[in-house]
Amino acid sequence: EIVLTQSPGTLSLSPGERATLSCRASQSVSSSYLAWYQQKPGQAPRLLIYGASSRATGIPDRFSGSGSGTDFTLTISRLEPEDFAVYYCQQYGSSPPLFTFGPGTKVDIK
């Protein structure tokens, strides 16, 4: 079973700053099957990135994903007020088709 670890647990930044979030897997993950979600209080998660680096429909280009193997990164180039939220990484094991989520990184206002 693959375990995902996210760091840091909390990231305190100011609007306009760059955010770099890390997701590390306990074993190699196919890049095709690594995704990132954003969740705001009281809302369902929203898909941001799939396939490690592809933005989902309607996601601004200030969000970017990168990485391969066991190390993946979500970067928000310039934080907007609406970007302060919790971010989860997720991997998909195709055989069998099982989902695993990381514990999340909270991005809050400094």
Place this chain on the structure above:
Amino acid sequence: QVQLQESGPGLVKPSETLSLTCAVSGYSISSGYYWGWIRQPPGKGLEWIGSIYHSGSTYYNPSLKSRVTISVDTSKNQFSLKLSSVTAADTAVYYCARVAAVADYWGQGTLVTVSS
């Protein structure tokens, strides 16, 4: 636009069975994709419960497998979750979602509290 809506009791007694249904609109379940349930205890992270294909094939989180049943009703374009022998640890917001390698469409979520 694909839309999902969870429904079911918001309060379940310990040791009883939690039952939820997810109604899908804007997409026919019979057309494909997996359909899944994900939960989130208050103040905590996301936990995948399981998924079902339109054919009825199911895959469950190994940690919950002994208590979970997911079924699909293509005639009503909905799928359902049953979680047996619930305890307070099963108190959570339960989301249904369309899942492939990612969960791209989500319901708004429904809070289920386990309490006597």
